[in-house]
Amino acid sequence: MSALIKYVEIGSIAEEIGLEAGDTILEINNTEIKDVLDYRYLINDEFITLKVLTKQGEEVEVDIEKDAYEPLGVEFENSLMDKPLHCTNKCVFCFIDQLPKGMRESLYFKDDDTRLSFFQGNYVTFTNLSDEEIDRIIRLRISPINISVHTMNPDLRVKMLKNPKAANLPKIMQKLCDNGIIMNCQIVLCPDYNDKEELSYTIEKLYEMRECVKSVSVVPIGLTKHREGLCPMRGVDSDMAKEIVRQVEAWQEKARGEIGTGFVYASDEIYLKANLPIPESDCYFGFPQIENGVGMIASLKDEFEDALKDAESSDKKRTVTIVTGACVHETMQDIVSLAKEKFPNIKVNVEKIINNFFGEEITVSGLLCGCDVIAQLRGKDLGDNLIITKNMLRDGENVLLDDVTTEDIEKELETQIIAVGDDGYELLEAIVG
Numbered sequence: 438m439s440a441l442i443k444y445v446e447i448g449s450i451a452e453e454i455g456l457e458a459g460d461t462i463l464e465i466n467n468t469e470i471k472d473v474l475d476y477r478y479l480i481n482d483e484f485i486t487l488k489v490l491t492k493q494g495e496e497v498e499v500d501i502e503k504d505a506y507e508p509l510g511v512e513f514e515n516s517l518m519d520k521p522l523h524c525t526n527k528c529v530f531c532f533i534d535q536l537p538k539g540m541r542e543s544l545y546f547k548d549d550d551t552r553l554s555f556f557q558g559n560y561v562t563f564t565n566l567s568d569e570e571i572d573r574i575i576r577l578r579i580s581p582i583n584i585s586v587h588t589m590n591p592d593l594r595v596k597m598l599k600n601p602k603a604a605n606l607p608k609i610m611q612k613l614c615d616n617g618i619i620m621n622c623q624i625v626l627c628p629d630y631n632d633k634e635e636l637s638y639t640i641e642k643l644y645e646m647r648e649c650v651k652s653v654s655v656v657p658i659g660l661t662k663h664r665e666g667l668c669p670m671r672g673v674d675s676d677m678a679k680e681i682v683r684q685v686e687a688w689q690e691k692a693r694g695e696i697g698t699g700f701v702y703a704s705d706e707i708y709l710k711a712n713l714p715i716p717e718s719d720c721y722f723g724f725p726q727i728e729n730g731v732g733m734i735a736s737l738k739d740e741f742e743d744a745l746k747d748a749e750s751s752d753k754k755r756t757v758t759i760v761t762g763a764c765v766h767e768t769m770q771d772i773v774s775l776a777k778e779k780f781p782n783i784k785v786n787v788e789k790i791i792n793n794f795f796g797e798e799i800t801v802s803g804l805l806c807g808c809d810v811i812a813q814l815r816g817k818d819l820g821d822n823l824i825i826t827k828n829m830l831r832d833g834e835n836v837l838l839d840d841v842t843t844e845d846i847e848k849e850l851e852t853q854i855i856a857v858g859d860d861g862y863e864l865l866e867a868i869v870g
């Protein structure tokens with residue numbers, strides 16, 4: 438464990454009591470800190486005692502009186518205070534196993550850490566935790582947790598994850614549910630594995646725990662062209678996507694009548710593969726799985742329309758180009774066309790980028806690489822700005838998956854990049870400039 442302080446917020450409790458960057462918190466209320474979960478749990482009290490090793494090497498104790506749940510205002514060198522847990526599965530659908538060689542080392546690391554699920558929204562499989570660790574989750578009230586379920590059939594789950602411990606998930610989830618831990622679940626739909634009757638069985642079993650399972654998403658397997666040595670798999674085609682939507686919407690109708698939510702949701706990508714319209718935003722009941730690509734288009738469209746209502750008309754002349762993956766190209770064209778009435782002199786080009794780096798079956802914008810953007814846009818008049826989604830960038834950085842930077846793209850294409858989130862207001866602002 439290393440609770441080494443990297444930064445102290447100005448005006449925080451930590452600054453007030455004299456904590457500094459380089460100090461290390463050893464204990465809280467006479468309890469050694471194992472990792473960030475212990476830290477977050479222990480600082481919730483109104484009265485706490487810190488044992489601190491100062492950067493000068495002196496051990497001191499500090500008594501603090503504060504509001505319950507009030508943070509101290511420190512950032513640590515290691516956000517987990519521990520190494521992230523490595524995934525021990527060999528999932529038949531694993532995207533990381535399909536990466537080409539020669540990419541940066543961090544991209545090949547497979548995490549399966551409940552702490553990252555709680556703090557960052559990552560999905561975990563629960564195949565690497567002991568009974569003691571599960572009890573610790575319950576004791577520390579680590580909730581909500583995002584779980585990669587895929588199937589509630591124990592034998593099938595072992596087959597898909599290639600890990601005998603995968604069979605334990607239904608019992609683990611029931612134990613978490615019995616103790617009030619909230620869960621959001623994900624199903625990566627793999628044809629010939631967990632589709633059809635198996636999909637219905639999984640949704641049914643999750644629905645039986647609806648008191649604690651708050652949402653379920655169904656997303657399609659992503660298949661790159663780099664599958665040498667991996668088991669044969671096929672992707673979700675249009676007919677299968679339509680069948681998935683039919684199954685999901687049947688369960689949604691049941692859930693709306695019984696618990697007042699949709700409960701289970703197909704991703705936007707599945708609707709697009711099925712050539713079916715994206716549901717309206719009120720069908721997503723607060724967008725519980727928007728980070729999983731569920732309802733993202735409906736939310737973006739609503740926000741873009743709201744932004745347009747708030748915006749003043751303008752005769753400003755401007756040209757911009759928006760980069761998209763193949764699956765959302767037409768949808769993005771439809772959304773940005775709504776701006777024509779208020780901004781008649783702003784031209785918006787929406788460029789579809791084919792994913793040659795991972796393979797043409799990968800069609801989402803978030804997995805586009807810089808080399809494909811450069812190759813397919815070189816020589817084109819891109820206007821004043823090139824707009825990309827922040828999902829294409831490594832979190833907090835300007836680097837795409839293939840290690841090409843936004844500066845590299847700007848230099849090659851002789852334009853300036855604006856990266857926007859999945860937010861209609863941001864998108865309109867980038868377009869209008």
